[in-house]
Every structure is written in C-alpha cells, then in structure tokens.
Amino acid sequence: MKGMATYDMMETIRNTNEWMGASARAFASYPIWGMVPNPMFKALSAWGRVTERSFARMVIKPDWGIRSVVGADGRDHVVEEVVEVARPFGDLLRFKVHDRPEKPRRVLLVAPMSGHYATLLRSTVASLLPDCEIWITDWHNARDIPVSEGKFDIEDYTLYLVDFMRHMGPDTHVLAICQPVPLALAATAYLAELDPDAQPRTLTLTGGPVDPDAAPTEVTDFGRSVTMGQLEHLAIQRVGFKYSGVGRLVYPGLLQLGGFISMNLERHANAFSDKISAAARGEDGESDKHNQFYDEYLAVMDMTAEFYLSTVERIFKDREIARNAFVVDGHKVDIGKITNVAVKIVEGEKDDISAPGQCLAALGLLTGLRDDQKASHLEPGAGHYGIFAGKSWRNNIRPLVMEFMDAHSGPDGGKAQLKAVVSNG
The missing domain is CATH 3.40.50.1820 (Alpha/Beta hydrolase fold, catalytic domain)
Incomplete structure (x- = not known):
C-alpha cells in the first residue's frame, strides 16, 4: 500500500526523538549530578526538555485558550466554543x-x-x-x-x-x-x-x-517546476495503522513541516539554539515567546x-x-x-x-x-x-x-x- 510504511516510519522517528528528549531530560536531572560542577548536565537537561516538547507538539492539536473577553461593562464574559455545524x-x-x-x-x-x-x-x-x-x-x-x-x-x-x-x-x-x-x-x-x-x-x-x-x-x-506525477510520488502517503484514517491518502503534516522549516532553516536553527542556551541558564519560561510560537508552528495536520x-x-x-x-x-x-x-x-x-x-x-x-x-x-x-x-x-x-x-x-x-x-x- 502506497506510502503506509513511510508514514509509520516518519511517526516512529518523531516518537523516537520525543523519547530521546524525555530520556535525556530525566537522566541529566538526577540530583546526584548537582555534586559534579560540569555545565554539561544542565545543557543536556535543557536539550532534552526542548526536544521532548518540540516533538510532542507535532501530533497535538493546540487549544484555542480563549477563556473570556472583557465587555463594554468592564466585566469578564465567559467564552464558550460551540460547534454549530x-x-x-x-x-x-x-x-x-x-x-x-x-x-x-x-x-x-x-x-x-x-x-x-x-x-x-x-x-x-x-x-x-x-x-x-x-x-x-x-x-x-x-x-x-x-x-x-x-x-x-x-x-x-x-x-x-x-x-x-x-x-x-x-x-x-x-x-x-x-x-x-x-x-x-x-x-x-x-x-x-x-x-x-x-x-x-x-x-x-x-x-x-x-x-x-x-x-x-x-x-x-x-508549483510550476514539478509535474503532478512527481508531486504525487514525492508528497502523498497513506495514513498508518495508529490513526482512525488508516489507509487514507494524505499529504502528511510531518512532511509539510519539513518543508516549512527548510524555507527558513537558519532562522529556526538559531531560535532552538538560543532556547536551549536560555533553558540551560534557567532563563526560559513555560509561556515565553519561543514556546508560544513553536507550540503552534510545530502542531501540524495531514491534509x-x-x-x-x-x-x-x-x-x-x-x-x-x-x-x-x-x-x-x-x-x-x-x-x-x-x-x-x-x-x-x-x-x-x-x-x-x-x-x-x-x-x-x-x-x-x-x-x-x-x-x-x-x-x-x-x-x-x-x-x-x-x-x-x-x-x-x-x-x-x-x-x-x-x-x-x-x-x-x-x-x-x-x-x-x-x-x-x-x-x-
């Protein structure tokens, strides 16, 4: 079946990187390393935290997070998400x-x-x-x-x-x-x-x-440089066994994300390098600008x-x-x-x-x-x-x-x- 093995391989690679990040974060965070004056452990822990979070976000739909809005009366009014159709x-x-x-x-x-x-x-x-x-x-x-x-x-x-x-x-x-x-x-x-x-x-x-x-x-x-046959061969895969749409032909979100990042590779590389350095120094935050942007940017969907x-x-x-x-x-x-x-x-x-x-x-x-x-x-x-x-x-x-x-x-x-x-x- 066209691309199903490739689809599952991409998901396996994503999952492995998430696991490696979590493992590095946990290993480098043991209290015993506090007795060793080596910045390597802080850097490894920071790399693990950033890597785990980044790869985990790729398969999670973000929340809207719009809880309330201030009305003309100056009060906060609760916002509810309602599916009408x-x-x-x-x-x-x-x-x-x-x-x-x-x-x-x-x-x-x-x-x-x-x-x-x-x-x-x-x-x-x-x-x-x-x-x-x-x-x-x-x-x-x-x-x-x-x-x-x-x-x-x-x-x-x-x-x-x-x-x-x-x-x-x-x-x-x-x-x-x-x-x-x-x-x-x-x-x-x-x-x-x-x-x-x-x-x-x-x-x-x-x-x-x-x-x-x-x-x-x-x-x-x-769009002008590739034929439709080339595009179908390069971009289209079948959803793997993990999801409800198994067998559906899609342009995978992970493949799209690779294209997004490649367009500004140096900028993204610098952003993650700076984030890891800040995390190692203890200067990052859960809701800093990097996380706010990349939590959304890395969350991709198949079309x-x-x-x-x-x-x-x-x-x-x-x-x-x-x-x-x-x-x-x-x-x-x-x-x-x-x-x-x-x-x-x-x-x-x-x-x-x-x-x-x-x-x-x-x-x-x-x-x-x-x-x-x-x-x-x-x-x-x-x-x-x-x-x-x-x-x-x-x-x-x-x-x-x-x-x-x-x-x-x-x-x-x-x-x-x-x-x-x-x-x-």
Missing part, C-alpha cells in the same frame, strides 16, 4: 460570549487548510471577539477521518463554505485568510448565482493566491491528497480562479455574478508566500461590482503572518477591516452611506 472534514465553530448583548458584526473567519490547525488564527479571533460575534471554519486532521467518509477536494471545501454561509445568513461578514481566499471568492459567486439571499454582506480577502502568476514566489516557482493535489493543479497550475473557469459540482462559477457583496483586498508588502498582486487580482474578476463596493489595502513592511496577526494586524488592518464591514452593513449594501457622503460633500 458538524461535518466529517470540518466544523463551523462559534465563540459564544455569555451574558453579553449580541454584537451587530457577525464575522465568519475562513481558516486555511494548509498544514496547520485553525488555531493558527487564535490571535485574530481574540482581537476581533470584543467587537464582533465570531465563527470560524475548524478543519479536521485527515489522519483521523475514516476512509468511509469519502474524498475531500477543493470543490468539497467550497461547498462546505457555501453551507456555512447559508447557515449564518445574509448579515455575515466573511474574512478569508491565505489559502482559502480563491475558494471563498468562488463560494460567494456560487451563492450569487444559485442562492442570492444567502450571500454575505462583505468579503475580505487577505493574502491569498487568486492569481499565482501575478507575482512569483518560492511557492509558485515550486487529504485530493485537496492538496487539486489545489496545486487547479489553483496554481491551471489558474482556474484567475481565468474565471472554476467548476463546482458540475456548475461553472462566474465571479462576475457577484453584484451585492462588497469586497476588500488586504496584502502585505513583504509577503513572500502570497506576494502583492496575487490577491489583488480578484478585483479585476469582480466585473459586477461598483467601484464603491471594492477596496484594497497594502500594508507597508508586513509579511504573510503580519497581515492577520501581530502589530500590523492589530494597529492598522483590523480597524480598516471593521470600518469596511460597517460601511457595507446595511440592507442596501452601503448605497445609503454613499449617498450621504455625496450629499454632504
């Missing part, structure tokens, strides 16, 4: 804030299915929750989904988004981040044609590959083979979204049919994953929208993660996005506000 490959999860009047902004965060869990957007959720009601697409790890549940490709992903938007209703603001940007655009166009009453109010597209050829990056160069391969072939190679030629469940989606949804593009000046121009290409496809229904923002100095997390997001992008949502929240899609501005001008 449960599906085999992903849920629609709501962060319900108790004992707080419902906020008028209803926001659907479309999380990427690109190696990391939706918890990668934890800080995005936390920053929006005081002012919005938040839902998010919480995708499942493919290794845990039985083969009997069938396939899941980019068409299925798009139909999941369609169903989630229908569930939430027309008073919704959709915020898609990174990989799902073209599919969120397609889902909105699908609704515009087949169920216009379920369209969201606004659609904010943040750093995604609508047209990968608009600006080259290492990601697009790789279905058909989703990964169809993304590369149809989004990057054939550019079906960029050419307005995307087909979902036998229906050709026409992005020009979007006429009542305001669309905002957000890009980072230094984004090396989805370079400026790739996401902006969406505005050229939206021929059915008026100019006042379209907007764009290029964040100076921001990289890929900076446009949805960190200082650039908090200080600049988040306020702009919420202003855009508010400007187009009325039933007339913002026409009343536009008339008011014109009449007062």
Whole structure:
C-alpha cells in the first residue's frame, strides 16, 4: 500500500526523538549530578526538555485558550466554543460570549487548510471577539477521518463554505485568510448565482493566491517546476495503522513541516539554539515567546491528497480562479455574478508566500461590482503572518477591516452611506 510504511516510519522517528528528549531530560536531572560542577548536565537537561516538547507538539492539536473577553461593562464574559455545524472534514465553530448583548458584526473567519490547525488564527479571533460575534471554519486532521467518509477536494471545501454561509445568513461578514481566499471568492459567486439571499454582506480577502502568476514566489516557482506525477510520488502517503484514517491518502503534516522549516532553516536553527542556551541558564519560561510560537508552528495536520493535489493543479497550475473557469459540482462559477457583496483586498508588502498582486487580482474578476463596493489595502513592511496577526494586524488592518464591514452593513449594501457622503460633500 502506497506510502503506509513511510508514514509509520516518519511517526516512529518523531516518537523516537520525543523519547530521546524525555530520556535525556530525566537522566541529566538526577540530583546526584548537582555534586559534579560540569555545565554539561544542565545543557543536556535543557536539550532534552526542548526536544521532548518540540516533538510532542507535532501530533497535538493546540487549544484555542480563549477563556473570556472583557465587555463594554468592564466585566469578564465567559467564552464558550460551540460547534454549530458538524461535518466529517470540518466544523463551523462559534465563540459564544455569555451574558453579553449580541454584537451587530457577525464575522465568519475562513481558516486555511494548509498544514496547520485553525488555531493558527487564535490571535485574530481574540482581537476581533470584543467587537464582533465570531465563527470560524475548524478543519479536521485527515489522519483521523475514516476512509468511509469519502474524498475531500477543493470543490468539497467550497461547498462546505457555501453551507456555512447559508447557515449564518445574509448579515455575515466573511474574512478569508491565505489559502482559502480563491475558494471563498468562488463560494460567494456560487451563492450569487444559485442562492442570492444567502450571500454575505462583505468579503475580505487577505493574502491569498487568486492569481499565482501575478507575482512569483518560492511557492509558485515550486508549483510550476514539478509535474503532478512527481508531486504525487514525492508528497502523498497513506495514513498508518495508529490513526482512525488508516489507509487514507494524505499529504502528511510531518512532511509539510519539513518543508516549512527548510524555507527558513537558519532562522529556526538559531531560535532552538538560543532556547536551549536560555533553558540551560534557567532563563526560559513555560509561556515565553519561543514556546508560544513553536507550540503552534510545530502542531501540524495531514491534509487529504485530493485537496492538496487539486489545489496545486487547479489553483496554481491551471489558474482556474484567475481565468474565471472554476467548476463546482458540475456548475461553472462566474465571479462576475457577484453584484451585492462588497469586497476588500488586504496584502502585505513583504509577503513572500502570497506576494502583492496575487490577491489583488480578484478585483479585476469582480466585473459586477461598483467601484464603491471594492477596496484594497497594502500594508507597508508586513509579511504573510503580519497581515492577520501581530502589530500590523492589530494597529492598522483590523480597524480598516471593521470600518469596511460597517460601511457595507446595511440592507442596501452601503448605497445609503454613499449617498450621504455625496450629499454632504
């Protein structure tokens, strides 16, 4: 069976490294070594702690960790995670804030299915929750989904988004981040044609590959340099015997993680070297910046083979979204049919994953929208993660996005506000 032995071998290597780290930590922590004035034991113990934690995190889904939010009354309000729509490959999860009047902004965060869990957007959720009601697409790890549940490709992903938007209703603001940007655009166009009453109010597209050829990056160069046969041979394996999805063809999370790290190998090597040195000196902490970042970064999930391969072939190679030629469940989606949804593009000046121009290409496809229904923002100095997390997001992008949502929240899609501005001008 294709790749099953390789999949289990990767898990065995991960498990062995976790065990070696735990063994080194335990061995070097015996009290007797306190009688030996040799820093080797502190260094070995530190290496063991960091190694054990790092390899253990690779198979654990992080917690959201959003326990409460401060309301306008100054009190902490408990936040509960509620699954409103449960599906085999992903849920629609709501962060319900108790004992707080419902906020008028209803926001659907479309999380990427690109190696990391939706918890990668934890800080995005936390920053929006005081002012919005938040839902998010919480995708499942493919290794845990039985083969009997069938396939899941980019068409299925798009139909999941369609169903989630229908569930939430027309008073919704959709915020898609990174990989799902073209599919969120397609889902909105699908609704515009087949169920216009379920369209969201606004659609904010943040750093995604609508047209990968608009600006080259290492990601697009790789997509062009390999054939689909080579990609399937190199990347696809079957889930091993340890998990419920045994036998399912996947692009393993551990393999993806190797690719992530290789892109910035020196930076990651220095970060772990510094962490081990700090731990040996007793200067590290359980919740320091290193642990906060790598607990999330190292937590990876398998994605279905058909989703990964169809993304590369149809989004990057054939550019079906960029050419307005995307087909979902036998229906050709026409992005020009979007006429009542305001669309905002957000890009980072230094984004090396989805370079400026790739996401902006969406505005050229939206021929059915008026100019006042379209907007764009290029964040100076921001990289890929900076446009949805960190200082650039908090200080600049988040306020702009919420202003855009508010400007187009009325039933007339913002026409009343536009008339008011014109009449007062």
